[in-house]
Amino acid sequence: TMTMLDEQGEQLRRVDQGMDQINQDMRQxxxxxxxxSKCCGLCVCPCDRVTSIxxxxxxxxxxxxxxxxxxxxxxxxxVVSSQPTGVRNGQAVSGGSAGGSGPxxxxxxxxxxxxxxxxxxxxxxxxxxxLKNLAMDMGNEIDKQNKTIDRITDKADMNKARIDEANQRAxxxx
Numbered sequence: 001t002m003t004m005l006d007e008q009g010e011q012l013r014r015v016d017q018g019m020d021q022i023n024q025d026m027r028q029x030x031x032x033x034x035x036x037s038k039c040c041g042l043c044v045c046p047c048d049r050v051t052s053i054x055x056x057x058x059x060x061x062x063x064x065x066x067x068x069x070x071x072x073x074x075x076x077x078x079v080v081s082s083q084p085t086g087v088r089n090g091q092a093v094s095g096g097s098a099g100g101s102g103p104x105x106x107x108x109x110x111x112x113x114x115x116x117x118x119x120x121x122x123x124x125x126x127x128x129x130x131l132k133n134l135a136m137d138m139g140n141e142i143d144k145q146n147k148t149i150d151r152i153t154d155k156a157d158m159n160k161a162r163i164d165e166a167n168q169r170a171x172x173x174x
Contacts, residue, residue: 019155
């Protein structure tokens with residue numbers, strides 16, 4: 001349901017923030033490792049110089065620090081210019097006017113039974129419209145969460161690579 005999707009979205013936001021915090025902590029840890037590897041605490045020996053992972057294109061794409069990330073995010077969601085058409089009473093109608101713009105049934109006897117059927121079909125149409133809107137909202141939320149999960153996965157992979165590299169540097173210093 002939407003409540004559960006909202007809760008899940010909040011959990012994903014917290015995980016994403018945790019990945020950002022790990023990235024900041026790793027930046028500080030790498031700075032400390034660089035300070036430890038300095039000769040006499042003044043300068044880094046050329047043979048011990050390490051290029052930062054932050055200059056990698058994959059890092060820039062994952063953490064959004066480069067200009068190449070801004071163009072891809074903006075083009076993903078397109079503007080919908082028209083809605084699909086529906087069929088009512090054998091005739092095509094536009095999607096926006098399908099709810100209550102005309103009769104659902106053809107009148108034959110024009111009596112109270114046909115009036116009641118028309119009212120019932122209008123209520124059913126309204127309920128179906130509400131369900132469709134709810135389903136579309138849920139689909140949009142799921143799509144958004146899938147993108148967040150992909151971003152979290154990329155950040156986790158980069159954090160793991162960064163931690164592994166920092167561990168190798170620390171073991172080399174020991």
